[in-house]
Amino acid sequence: MEIKNANICHDYLNGVIEGQEVITSTKILKDARHFYECDDKKLSDDTVMYEVYMYSQGNSKQRGNLNWGLTVMKPVYVNGECNMTRGHFHEDLDCAEFYFGLGGEGLLLLMDDANHCWAEKVEVGSVHHIDGTIAHRLINTGNEEFKVGACWNTTAGHDYERIEDHPFTVRVYKKEGTIVTEER
Ligand code: F6R
Ligand code: ZN
Numbered sequence: 301m302e303i304k305n306a307n308i309c310h311d312y313l314n315g316v317i318e319g320q321e322v323i324t325s326t327k328i329l330k331d332a333r334h335f336y337e338c339d340d341k342k343l344s345d346d347t348v349m350y351e352v353y354m355y356s357q358g359n360s361k362q363r364g365n366l367n368w369g370l371t372v373m374k375p376v377y378v379n380g381e382c383n384m385t386r387g388h389f390h391e392d393l394d395c396a397e398f399y400f401g402l403g404g405e406g407l408l409l410l411m412d413d414a415n416h417c418w419a420e421k422v423e424v425g426s427v428h429h430i431d432g433t434i435a436h437r438l439i440n441t442g443n444e445e446f447k448v449g450a451c452w453n454t455t456a457g458h459d460y461e462r463i464e465d466h467p468f469t470v471r472v473y474k475k476e477g478t479i480v481t482e483e484r
């Protein structure tokens with residue numbers, strides 16, 4: 301019997317996802333300024349906000365195949381508003397997702413189709429199931445890198461347009477060292 305090495309390696313607590321077929325992308329502030337209520341011109345355009353690592357094996361168009369991912373969010377505040385991912389619904393509302401905390405601390409902001417928002421606290425070891433119909437966004441509320449793993453169907457897709465038309469109705473700030481959530 302042949303014993304093969306794994307295609308990828310994920311050093312959960314101290315590293316990232318590594319392997320030849322891992323796709324990485326970096327979100328810089330220039331492309332994220334519009335997420336925030338109030339821009340901060342003092343922060344430069346090339347400030348790194350978050351990095352996404354993603355691996356999918358096999359045909360990504362085939363239903364049932366899975367992506368394995370990692371999001372690493374920097375501890376950046378834009379006029380006091382916590383660093384957040386763009387956020388999205390899945391295009392295929394039948395496709396759920398798991399998120400799991402791997403470093404730092406933050407929130408998983410969730411929103412249903414009636415624009416009702418709630419959040420789950422994400423910390424090392426926490427596991428979060430996101431129903432396919434629910435919009436999701438990660439928010440770094442800490443002072444260190446916030447690392448969150450994910451597993452989801454390759455056919456889920458990202459519907460960013462829907463979230464831009466119907467934005468999350470809660471914003472998260474750090475004011476005088478305290479996390480404050482504000483409804484909009
Ligand atoms: C995939 C997923 C994550 C996010 C990542 C970046 O369905 O939820 O891998 O894509 O956390 O967030 P967005 O895509 O909202 O910029
Ligand atoms: Zn998703």
